[in-house]
Amino acid sequence: MEKLLGKIVLITGASSGIGEACAYAFAEEGANVIITARRLERLNNLEKDLKEKYNIKVLTYQLDVRNKDKVFEFVNNLPKEWKKIDILINNAGLGRGLEKFYEDNHDSWDEMIDTNVKGLLYVTKAVIPRMVERKSGHIINIGSIAGHEAYSKGAIYCATKHAVSAITKSLRMDVLDKNIRVSSVDPGMVETEFSNVRFYGDTERAKNVYKGITPLTGKDIAEAVIFVATRPAYANINEMIIMPSVQANTFMTYREE
Numbered sequence: 001m002e003k004l005l006g007k008i009v010l011i012t013g014a015s016s017g018i019g020e021a022c023a024y025a026f027a028e029e030g031a032n033v034i035i036t037a038r039r040l041e042r043l044n045n046l047e048k049d050l051k052e053k054y055n056i057k058v059l060t061y062q063l064d065v066r067n068k069d070k071v072f073e074f075v076n077n078l079p080k081e082w083k084k085i086d087i088l089i090n091n092a093g094l095g096r097g098l099e100k101f102y103e104d105n106h107d108s109w110d111e112m113i114d115t116n117v118k119g120l121l122y123v124t125k126a127v128i129p130r131m132v133e134r135k136s137g138h139i140i141n142i143g144s145i146a147g148h149e150a151y152s153k154g155a156i157y158c159a160t161k162h163a164v165s166a167i168t169k170s171l172r173m174d175v176l177d178k179n180i181r182v183s184s185v186d187p188g189m190v191e192t193e194f195s196n197v198r199f200y201g202d203t204e205r206a207k208n209v210y211k212g213i214t215p216l217t218g219k220d221i222a223e224a225v226i227f228v229a230t231r232p233a234y235a236n237i238n239e240m241i242i243m244p245s246v247q248a249n250t251f252m253t254y255r256e257e
C-alpha cells in the first residue's frame with residue numbers, strides 16, 4: 001500500500017499482542033517502524049524478523065511509558081532520520097485484577113493509571129510538537145470498549161480507557177487546524193497476553209476469559225489500525241469499535257458450552 005511506504009510509525013507496547021501485530025502490519029506495507037516496550041529481548045527478536053521479512057528500517061528502544069523523563073529524552077534525541085514521526089500508535093497498556101472496587105488490590109491502580117493514561121499523555125506530548133510544526137501526522141490510540149461502557153469489577157481499567165476516549169476527542173479539537181488526525185481503535189475481547197497480565201500470570205484464569213468464544217486476534221486489530229491509517233487525507237476515522245461477533249458489549253457474551 002503506497003500510502004504507508006517509507007512512513008515512520010512509532011508503536012508503544014510492541015513486544016506482544018496488538019502492538020506486535022501492528023509492527024508486522026505496518027512493516028508489511030513498507031513503513032519503517034520504531035518499536036518500543038520494556039522487554040528488550042522480545043523487541044530485538046521482532047526487529048530481526050521484521051528486517052528479514054520486509055526489508056524495512058527498524059529502530060528498537062526499551063521504553064517504559066510511565067517514565068516521563070525517559071519518554072521525552074528518547075523522543076527529543078531520536079536520530080535525524082527518525083525524527084519525522086508520521087504515525088503514533090499509542091498502544092502500551094494493561095489491566096490488573098478483576099475484583100469489586102471495595103475488594104480490589106489498590107496497589108495496581110497506579111500502574112494502570114500511570115501506563116494507560118499518563119504514559120499515553122507523555123508519549124503524545126513528546127511527539128506532537130513536531131507534527132504541529134510540520135502540519136502533518138496521525139495519532140491512533142488503542143482504547144477499548146471499556147472506554148465506552150463501564151463494567152463491574154473494572155472501575156479503574158474502565159476509567160483509564162474512558163480517559164483515553166476523552167483525550168482522543170479533546171486532542172482532535174486542539175489540532176483541528178494543524179492537519180493532524182486523531183483516532184481511536186477500541187476493541188472488545190482480543191486474545192493476547194492481556195488476560196495473563198491482568199491475572200498476574202494465572203494462565204488457567206486467563207484462558208477461561210476466551211472459553212467458548214472465538215475472540216479477536218492482535219492481527220484483526222492491526223488490520224483495523226491499517227484501515228484507519230490509510231484513509232484519504234480529508235477523511236478521519238474518529239473511533240472504531242471492533243468486537244468478537246459473540247460479544248454484544250462489556251457484560252454480555254454468548255459462549256458455546
Ligand SMILES: NC(=O)c1ccc[n+]([C@@H]2O[C@H](COP(=O)([O-])OP(=O)(O)OC[C@H]3O[C@@H](n4cnc5c(N)ncnc54)[C@H](OP(=O)(O)O)[C@@H]3O)[C@@H](O)[C@H]2O)c1
Pocket residue numbers: 012013014015016017018019036037038039040063064065066091092093094095115119142143144145186187188189190191192193194195197218
Ligand atoms: N486484549 C484485549 O482484550 C484488549 C481489549 C481492548 C483494549 N486493549 C488494549 O490494547 C492494548 C494492547 O494490549 P494487548 O491486548 O496487546 O496486551 P498485551 O499482549 O499484554 O500487550 C501489552 C503491551 O503493552 C506493553 N506495556 C505494558 N506496560 C508498559 C509500560 N509501562 N511501558 C511500555 N510498554 C508497556 C507491553 O510490553 P512490555 O511488558 O514489554 O513493556 C506489551 O507490549 C492495551 O492498551 C489494552 O488496554 C486490549
